[in-house]
Amino acid sequence: MIESDFIIVGGGTAGCVLADRLTACGKFTVLLLEAGPSDQRLHIQLPIGYGMSFFNPAVNWMYRTEPEPALANRSGYWPRGKVLGGSGSINAMVHVQGQPVEWTDLAEAGGSGWSFEALSAAMNRARERIEGADVSQDTHPLCSTFITAAQEAGFGNEADLSKLGADGVGHFRIATRNGLRLSSARAYLRPALKRPNLAVEVEAHATRIVLEGRQAREVHFIKAGTAMIARARREVILCAGSINSPKLLQLSGIGPAATLKSNGIEVLCDRHGVGRNLQDHLCIDHLYRSRVPTLNQQFGSITGKIAAGLRYILLRKGPLALSVNQAGGFVRSRSGLAAPNMQLYFSPLSYTRTAPGTRTLMRPDAFPGFMLSAQPCRPTSRGFLEITSADPAMPPRIVPNALATQHDIAEMIEGARLLRQLAATSSLRDVIEEELQPGSAVQSDDEMLEDIRQRASTVYHPVSTCRMGRSPDTDVVDSSLRVYGVDGLRVVDASIFPSIPSGNTNAPTLMVAEKGAEIILGKSRSQ
Template sequence: MQGDWDHIIVGAGSSGCVLAARLAEAGRRVLLLEAGGSDRRLFVQMPLGYGKLYHDPRVNWNFATEPDPGLLGARDHWPRGKVLGGSSSINAMVWIRGHPGDYDDWAAAGATGWAWSDVLPAFRALEHYAPGEPDFRGQGGPLHIDPGADRIHPLTAAFLKAAEATGLPANADFNGRAMEGVGTYQLTVRNGRRNSAARAFLRPAMRCANLKVMTRAQVTRIVVRNGRATGVEYRRDGRPGVAEGGEVILSAGAIGSPQILMLSGIGPGANLQKAGVTTTLDQPNVGANLNDHQGINYTWRAHIPSLNDALRPWWGKARLGAQWLATRTGPLARSVNAAGGFFRTDPLLDRPNMQLYFQAFSTLLPRAGERPILTPDPFSGLSIGLSNCRPRSRGRIELAGPDPFAAPRIFANALSDPADAAELLEGCRMLRRIAAAAPLSELLAEELRPGAAIVDDDAIERDMRARSGTVFHPSCTCRMGGDPATSVLDPQMRVRGIDGLRVCDASAFPTLPGGNTNAPAIMMGWRGADVILGRV
């Protein structure tokens, strides 16, 4: 198919939905190509249906890393959204912008125009968060954020009080004046339904006649003529197609965007040659600098009922399912992560370097093909987890070969930097300090994972490497920056060396923000539109 477009956007994920909507609403002619299908699925719309999406190939790319020495040779499962809304349609919905210093780091890396003072207006414009302070939070934007503070489980309340007892301050808004402390998580949930980028931004914009959205259209290559991107080739329902005209913008995510660039001959020349792809532009930073947060859960048996008791039996599922269908309330209307927070393992650090997650249920027993959130353990259990905010370890993405439908090779290199392992170990000790503090300690029967026998540093680290994994925040594989020798994109998200080609998604992050990456990815699409439209 050929068309007269101002912009061809590849990927209807967190950034792509926002970008397409804003460009179309500004009068631009936009074609949005998405490899996945519709987001109108029960478990996409049901917030706690997240567990059912964890391995579902109908909405999930189900990537796997190469065997990782840092994880004792394990291959980690990396779910990414293959559906309208991308990973915002299959994630745990926690809304964290990141620390202001993270964005000042972007500017310091040469991404001018992306400092905290630049991106804060974008965050405020895109969101509606009614309880927020006006200087920090937005009201009236298209993305409604749920405070997540009502009807918390008694175990969640005990966790928060115990964390405060260890010295962490109570924090009602991690996206406000300060990030450090503990509290309930704000969620991309509206009226008890997942509020993905597709629901909040794209679907309202689909009323625009100048926006065309094509699902099940997987882009296989960027067409480059005389140093300029002129369109894309794709396959839809087994049939090849071509879209041409205007600017090409990749929003296929931290795995998909570098993969498409490399399939188009834009990437590390030696690796492309090895994969059987002719080099168009030798750019060694494409696919490099992969950065991701690494996390681990500790699990306890509880003396009082947890959500396990409500969700495990069939009659509990039936009752809660009927409640959600009728009223959009109850546990199924919430996130897997009810509460959490941020803390420093070293008081000399200038910002928190660890993130906490609390879950009033446990999922120790494996269940094939899903993360068993809706069928948790057959006893009262809970989990407290954490992840590192700014890991030093770096990985890379490579092509497995010239086949555009073959998954790329992901070298995560988790915990390959000794400093990452050392600070995560300190974080694990904090989990036990919280569990040992009242009132939570009074509600716990025993530590199930890793267990009371795991006490010395070597044993804790080995368990950490055996059980930890991604918290699903891969970024930086096509990063922006001021130095062409170390970055793929200039601060306007343009691919250096190829005209008419940009990347706008988490792969463009210069560095990994501390915290969940969905909010920064949505902001990237919002501010990216302003950059393209010449508004900033």
């Protein structure tokens, strides 16, 4: 039996922040349990290695959703990091803070401690550790064509897409430093590892939280096939992410009574909201055959690969040091909106013809291709997830329930129309040979919607499954991120967002983790 003041379950984006912050003062001991391995692997540190982690079960939970009626009965692929750094070790590194509108929801759910003013210190602390790197000098030349096209279409230029309230189009900043991925494992955990009061167990899969009365006391986990127990003197902090935090709560008897009973699990705390309120970003890609070479040519030829490799080795620059999403922005898909409602992505490569399950970016499509994508910022549909077995090794049933509202359907169509508007500008017309997907046969709203149903997919931002809020009947954690009805148990990760942030979710999750650490260490009001 291992004993510690705090046990953090999950060494991902949020967990690594907490491991650092809670051990910094030296007053507490912390045990971090991570189901996956160390992140000291080339394909994780090398930014372009993203393509190699995408379908790699050694570092990825590789979840699948239920077939979705609104998406032509397709089952979505939901990668999640299973490695130190979590999804922040396998993500596309786009670093954005989103829009201030999120703060209204956070403050409504969490009170004044979650207001814009109260959160800015946490956001700044996160930014000091992980600031989006400006890689605009190194991106593919077509990114500038895309930015000019957007200006032609009437959208503004945004020099810093990573700032809160970014408005317009530009180059994305990415979470890298000196050409290497900058996950929270690298930015927070690594420097903390030398502290004697921090213990990290990798390949340690937590299977259950055990309560003594109302108090969370133990975490049961399996390491190298052996069942082990860790005991928390103060608190258990769940940082297992939006899929695994609610799953672990349900396995531990904390969740909707009907779900627990149907899986033979004793109901210790009937919490209807655990696994409910799931939100995610849905995105539609338009694929073009280009008249000019794209990264497809560079990655598709031996000489191109050697040149990219040499550039990386000598300068830590070039396409191997970048994200696949090199440019994009936050724009309005219709007039009269106070804030941007659509995130755009521009990728100067395409990999649509690779075999399913093998998204290796070094083997992209043979033809010169690029992609434009649109993702509505604030969808209103909500789904759920639930365990289907008491066996911790079994994946949960994930029901995203995408396109469940008219608002979401309308905005997806507006997003697709916006891509067409961009492609019709003279800047992009000059370089587009042909629209390959959806293709010119798709014109009416109904045809656009059908294409969305056939092809739209997640951009991997599930949130809200352990939502923070004021009602124990529908929400999971209170404004101090404590699980309602249980003592000594908090959730601090992307699952606590009351609603989905406008943009990519990593930087907002870092902020939640910084805020969580502040609350746990008693430095801030939470109400």
